[in-house]
Amino acid sequence: xxxxxxxxxxxxxxxxxxxxxxxxxxxxxxxxxxxxxxxxxxxxxxxxxxxxxxxxxxxxxxxxxxxxxxxxxxxxxxxxxxxxxxxxxxxxxxxxxxxxxxxxxxxxxxxxxxxxxxxxxxxxxxxxxxxxxxxxxxxxxxxxxxxxxxxxxxxxxxxxxxxxxxxxxxxxxxxxxxxxxxxxxxxxxxxxxxxxxxxxxxxxxxxxxxxxxxxxxxxxxxxxxxxxxxxxxxxxxxxxxxxxxxxxxxxxxxxxxxxxxxxxxxxxxxxxxxxxxxxxxxxxxxxxxxxxxxxxxxxxxxxxxxxxxxxxxxxxxxx
Numbered sequence: 597x598x599x600x601x602x603x604x605x606x607x608x609x610x611x612x613x614x615x616x617x618x619x620x621x622x623x624x625x626x627x628x629x630x631x632x633x634x635x636x637x638x639x640x641x642x643x644x645x646x647x648x649x650x651x652x653x654x655x656x657x658x659x660x661x662x663x664x665x666x667x668x669x670x671x672x673x674x675x676x677x678x679x680x681x682x683x684x685x686x687x688x689x690x691x692x693x694x695x696x697x698x699x700x701x702x703x704x705x706x707x708x709x710x711x712x713x714x715x716x717x718x719x720x721x722x723x724x725x726x727x728x729x730x731x732x733x734x735x736x737x738x739x740x741x742x743x744x745x746x747x748x749x750x751x752x753x754x755x756x757x758x759x760x761x762x763x764x765x766x767x768x769x770x771x772x773x774x775x776x777x778x779x780x781x782x783x784x785x786x787x788x789x790x791x792x793x794x795x796x797x798x799x800x801x802x803x804x805x806x807x808x809x810x811x812x813x814x815x816x817x818x819x820x821x822x823x824x825x826x827x828x829x830x831x832x833x834x835x836x837x838x839x840x841x842x843x844x845x846x847x848x849x850x851x852x853x854x855x856x857x858x859x860x861x862x863x864x865x866x867x868x869x870x871x872x873x874x875x876x877x878x879x880x881x882x883x884x885x886x887x888x889x890x891x892x893x894x895x896x897x898x899x900x901x902x903x904x905x906x907x908x909x910x911x912x913x914x915x
Contacts (some may be wrong), residue, residue, distance in 0.1 A: 597681050597708070598658040599630065602907035604868035605656070606633050609874060615650035617643040644747040654704075654875060656868075657681060659791075660757035661764065665690040672701040675809055679871045681708040683768040684888025686759025688896050688912075691889040693711060701873045706871045709883035711773045715861040719837045720829065721777040722862065730832025735769045735812035737827045743799050753794050761796030762818035763789075764895055770814060770825070772891045774882075778829060780806040782894050782911040791904035792819050802898050803845040807913070830842055 605611045615638040622764055628635045640646040647655070647670060654677040657667050665685045669789055671678045684707055685691045698705050711717045743762045744753075751757040752765055763771075774780070784805045792798040798818035805811055827838040833849040845854045858869040865882070893911050901909040 597713065598628065598656070600626065601656045601658065601679070601868055602631050604866055605872070606631065608869065608872055610814050610876075613637050614652055615640060615646045617641070617646045632801065636825055642803040643863055644670060647671060652676055653694065654679065654871070658708075660751045661686050661759045662757055665694060668694055668705070669697055671702055672697055674712040675703070677704040677871070677875050679706050679708065679867065680885075680888075682772070682888075683759075683764055683891060683895070684885060685892060686764060688889070688892050689799060691786040691885075691892050695885055695889060704874045704881060705885050706867060706869070707883040707885065708867055709772050709776075709887060710867050711769060711885075712776060712882040713865040713867055715858070715864045716838060716856075717777055718862040719844065719856060719860070720838075721779075723834075723836075724778055724831065731808070732806075732810045732829060732831050733779060733826070734810060734830045735774050735778060735780070736814070737774055737802070737812075738815040738817070739767055739770045739825045739827075739875060741766060741823050742820060743818035744792055744794060745819070746851075753796050755795050758796060760895065760899065761791070761798055763797050763800045763802075763816050763898060764892075767800070767814075768815040768891050768895065770816070770827070772887050773827065774814070774829075775890045775894075776883075776887055778810075780808070780810055780812075781913045782888070782897065783807045784908050784910050785894060785897035785901050786906050786908050787898035787901040788906050789898070797899070797902075800898060800902075802894075804894065812874070844909065891906075 612633050617640045619641055624639055627881040656679045657664060658681045661683055664680055668678050668680055685699055745840045747753050782804050787802040789797045790799040800816040802814040825840045829836045835847040837845040846854050869915060870879055871883045897909045897911045901907055
């Protein structure tokens with residue numbers, strides 16, 4: 597994840613990468629080899645020394661998930677703006693505590709949910725927010741990935757570092773984008789989870805009832821041959837279909853289909869450019885921290901429900 601952030605940040609004239617932190621010397625060498633522009637950056641094993649010595653204006657956090665909370669707190673305490681990879685945190689309590697600290701800090705904090713900057717999802721959000729398609733009635737989303745085999749022996753299957761399995765990892769993109777585009781807030785969750793012999797969740801079947809009456813299902817398959825994803829949102833007067841590798845398809849109330857062209861959709865960007873523009877006061881942050889709270893609310897409720905045999909679990913959401 598860090599390599600992509602480095603490339604995008606260095607493409608911006610107003611950005612200088614002054615320091616890197618990692619516990620692996622091999623990671624430093626690999627990074628410098630592929631991106632010589634960071635060779636002069638200071639290197640630290642302890643990120644806290646980076647914050648104290650380099651005093652950066654902003655930091656990007658791309659570490660294992662359970663480390664995000666404390667590292668983000670420390671970065672804010674140093675006065676830095678923060679771009680935090682997903683998931684924001686791994687517990688609802690940590691999300692609420694971090695949001696409170698962000699409010700106190702008056703710093704810009706964004707999340708690595710890149711779909712917030714992609715035209716098709718921004719288009720869906722604008723159409724739903726405008727009321728032109730009426731209220732959302734039902735949502736469904738599926739993500740399949742060769743996640744289990746690809747992460748064997750790595751930190752993503754270590755609960756102490758990952759905080760959970762695919763639902764909390766790449767699956768959090770799916771949870772987030774459904775909530776962000778629709779504006780829905782979960783009321784209750786029922787879930788079944790299969791770890792497939794791993795210490796973390798691999799396959800998840802999740803049903804949600806939202807405040808206001810909408811319903812939805814999410815399917816996370818972590819033991820699949822390869823990657824595929826689809827998202828469908830049904831509203832009172834239309835529907836949106838997003839399929840992996842295909843253009844957005846929109847269905848009107850009369851049942852006809854259309855594909856919006858680039859001129860009809862908002863411009864695209866990326867989370868790094870947006871982060872810098874937000875610090876400069878030129879844009880709103882695309883993926884704000886509240887999205888991290890909303891995502892972990894559903895995720896944590898799913899874990900609790902699955903542990904109770906699929907029992908309906910209410911979600912304490914402050915609307």
